[in-house]
Amino acid sequence: MTPITRPRLAAHHEDDTESTATPGAGFSGLIWLTWRQHRWTLLGTLVLAAVLVGWMTYLSTELTDLYHQCHDMRCPEQSPQSDRLAGTSSLVRTYSYLSRLVQYMPMLIGVFIGVPVLSREHEQRTLLLAWSQDVSPARWLWTKLSLLGLFVAAVTAAVAVTSDHLEHALANVSIGSMFQHETFLNTGMLPLAISICWFAVGVALGAAIRRTLPAVFGVIAGFIGLMLFVQLRYPTLMKPLSAWRQIGAPDDGLLDDNAMVVKGGLITNYGINYEGDELTGVYDASHRQLTSTELTRLCPPTDAPPDLSCFADNHLQQFLQYQPGSRIPDFHLIIGAGYLGLAAVALAAVWLIVRRTNLSAG
Known part of the structure; x- marks a missing residue:
């Protein structure tokens, strides 16, 4: 680091010293300085x-109250509880807003708390x-x-x-997997790990x-780019x-409620291309x-709701790739460790930048 010439504090204007000088040396002074600069x-x-x-x-x-009203089961369709869950002023709509806030909270922390520290x-x-007081630049920084x-x-x-408690409460009363990207990022301690990461990156x-x-x-x-990258890649971490699964057969219990289908999934008449000769x-x-032609000949399209009895009668199958719900803690650990690793790299970069900062340039 470039040698520091300690100026006389009296030579500085009062407005400058108000934002950087501390009422006392040492740790207590740095606490006061941090509060003074970032209090709002x-x-x-x-x-x-x-x-x-x-x-x-x-x-x-x-x-949770709706879940208990439905006898600790998912509320049936057309029930008052279901209407309240997904009606015009639905609880699900409110949940979606809160979920988005939790997802973008790390970005806001990076922008409003992380970036101003040195910029x-x-x-x-x-x-x-700031760095010519009794505290060294490294101690000031850390x-x-x-x-x-x-x-x-x-x-x-x-x-x-x-947020984790809310996601589990919603999963009890509605259809959806805890492995879905929007839900998954809001569970466990991922909001904590991601927020620390973007604070450090900021x-x-x-x-x-x-x-x-x-x-x-x-x-x-960076936040949006990395979020999209994780959404694209995390199913195959x-x-x-x-497994092979017969279409239209009774539920074989292969997929639990929180499983994530990576490739394949339930085939219905809505999801089949009956035109042309594509697979x-x-x-x-x-x-x-x-092919589509062979499937059309074997099981002609039907009106909604789709009838899968023809698929079952002809023993048609689908090839399924999936992540079981039991792997959710492992995925939390992998992604959380990745974000914390990025935070460590960012902090190391900050330390190197501070060491090489030319104070004569301000």
């Missing part, structure tokens, strides 16, 4: 998180003053990151626990770019199980894939 962001985050947790807790209670110091050109990181971890842990981008607005756009683009994904008893 921290208070706003705390209020929004409290509202989100309270709203999700209320919704979980409502969904604001560069833009206001206060690094020279203390601020620890304080803000602990705050992020505490807030997002509370959101993660409440700090790193702010340190590297040294401008708040470009760094914010970098966080947004572990090799899927495979359909339907196989005969010898596991030979049928």
Whole structure:
């Protein structure tokens, strides 16, 4: 690091020292500095998180109450409970809004808490003053990151626990797998791991770019890009199980409620292309894939609702690749470790950038 010349504090304007100087040296002074610089962001985050947790807790209670009203089973269609679940002012609609907020919470943390840590110091050109006190630049950096990181971890842990409870409450009363991408990212402690990751990435981008607005756009683009990549790739992080399944036969229990179908799935007349001579994904008893022409000749299309009796009578099958619900904890561990690994890389980059920062340039 470039040698630091310690200036006399009195030579600086009062406005500059207000944002960087501490009332005392050491750890207590850095706590005061961190609070002074980030207090409004921290208070706003705390209020929004409290509202989100309270709203999700209320919704979980409502969904659990419906589950008990339906005798601890999924509510039948056309029942009052089902109408309340999916009506005009439905609980499911409210859930979808809250679910989106939880999914995009890490991006907001990266933008509003992570990016300004160093980008604001560069833009206001206060690094020279901030790092020429009795605290070294490394200690200044790691203390601020620890304080803000602990705050992020505490807030997002509370959101993660409440979100996981809400997802399980909804799964009890509606059809859907806990392995679905939108649901999966909101369960376990993934919201915590992802939030820590994007907090660290936000700090790193702010340190590297040294401008708040470009760094914010970098966080947004990186978050959306990585989220889409995970959505595309996570079904095959572990090799899927495979099985042949007869179409139209009684449920064989192969797929549990939370299983994720990677390839194949339930074949109905809605999902079959009866035109042309393309392959359909339907196989005969010898596991030979049928074309649309062959399937049309064997089982002509029917009106809705689809009738699968012809498929069962002709012993038609489908090839299924799936992830059982029992693998959800393993997938949580893999994806959570990946995000935390990215956070570690980002923090290492921040440390290297700070070490090489030329303070004479501000």
